[in-house]
Amino acid sequence: MPIWKNLSVIRKVVQLLAFLFLVYGSVFVGFYSADKLSGAFPALACAYDAKTADYCVLIPLQHQFGHRVGTALAAGAFAFSTILPVLTTLLTFFILFVVLNKAFCGWLCPLGFFQEVLGMIGQKLRLNRTESLDPNLVERIRPVKWLMLAFLVVLFPLASGLGFVGHELGDPFCKICPSRILTSLAAGQLNQLYIDTSSTGYMILSIIADTLFGLVLVLSLTVRQPFCRICPMLAMHAMFRKVGLVKLVKNYTSRCDKCGLCAKACPMDIKEIHTSQEKDILFPDCTLCGRCVEFCPDKGVMALKYVTIPIKVSDPQYFKARNKAQKAWEGKNRGSSKRVKA
């Protein structure tokens, strides 16, 4: 299969370019322009990375809940202007989201790309990979992303602004975020990989951050997308997914019941894309990577669409070529042509 026809290869190229832009963007757009971009293009780059061209939307959200909404509530001076910055942040996020929908996660996120690259290294090293997690474990993990969003992005910063908890919890998600350590290390800075001894709270948060980063580094070699499963950005995207212009659709047939290759191909282990008989199969955990469409062997059953324009539609010819390419990549040319490996 020509690589320019392979959706996964195209996606990796886009991810690589996005990684370079989001992590080293100021090198391309200039040191000061990076600040301007940060206000206009909230994505998952990081303010702690000295070369970034962009800031993660979760940074202003935490600060606005902590420094604006919380302090205004504590002072009894809540007004529309208090909530306006939060609404502005959400609006800029929303504009980007409508254009890309959850494709941000699967096509642009630097941390998602990094985990996928580690997964590819794991494949090449022939490590014993867990291609699909146990469905019960997946079910247990799913609520964590909502808890991360609720507590670490909204409630703790708000409580910090109100004075109920310490300043340490003013931006707790940033304090434990593996992307902060990853992007700053990628920019040649060691200063985000630390243990903070200034207070017990900061010390606990920094221990969690460094442990989590180490866990992500190793787990990504054998488990697909370990951090994505608990990422609050996934939850934020999930809230708005119905209004995004990119759609994942399924034309259910009775053959789907016997197949299930789409669910096996899914890096987020969403078994519902196999069992669902609904047209819209954009589930909260989906990152719109398109692997389910690639590995669907039936013509026109699954499709990735931009509004109504098909971007990728399942096709038996493509499936065969793609499966062959996957095996060639993994160096495994034996076995059934219907086996799917990540």
Add this chain to the structure above:
Amino acid sequence: MVLHLKIIAVVAVVACFSFTAEAVMQWAPAPAKHGHGGHDRHAAKKFELIDGEGASVQLINPQLKAIEIPVEQGVVKVKSTGMDNYHAIVATRERNGVNESAIRYIYQFGKPSGESPSVIMGLEKSKLEIEPSPYAREHWRYYGNTDAVFVLRFDGKPLANSTVFLKTENGTTEKFLTDMDGKITVPLPDDFSNVKPGRMGNRASEFVLSANYSDGEISHVTTFSSAYHANPEHWQSTGLGVAVMAGGMFLGGLVSWRTRRRKEK
């Protein structure tokens, strides 16, 4: 006779640089009267013009519009211009045949200016000028034990092989020679005493860079001042961070191994 007076003035200025920066016109934050001054980002900021008697002061916004601001008892009050981004406060004075300038950059909140800070940093605000290259932007600050880069310019062009003096509020004095591109890399000193753990516990300090240059009959003196902070490395250990990350990696390996064992069973 006039020439002799000017030479004496230049020698006096050079002598001032050699021993004390207090005698050179420079900006510093005005001492706060009560506490830390609150969190209102749009509130007026006050700056003290040290040794700036007789100087005129301009506030230049990011779109390079300059307005005169009055100096009252050596202090200027900089109100919000309603425009976001970096502004420059520039004090200039001509005294005894010496052109003096003092420049400081301040961040103001407001509507987006639509201009890059490189525009105001690159603007020729005085004949002799120390340009931060770049300025420690938004979430970044000048920290002790880190390098800061500046360019010394005269008439808008880099000035090579000239001396730039550093003086900090904590007592460090050093001098640097600009390279062929007029550039100096200043290792900001880690000269904070009694550093307390945590960013909140440590007050920012001030550093002043100053330079002088004689252009035939006219002498020029300029200063650049800014805040700098205690380096967080005092209470943040990278070594421990790497060790804990290694612990996380070990934990990840353990989880992977247990998962494999369970699958094999």
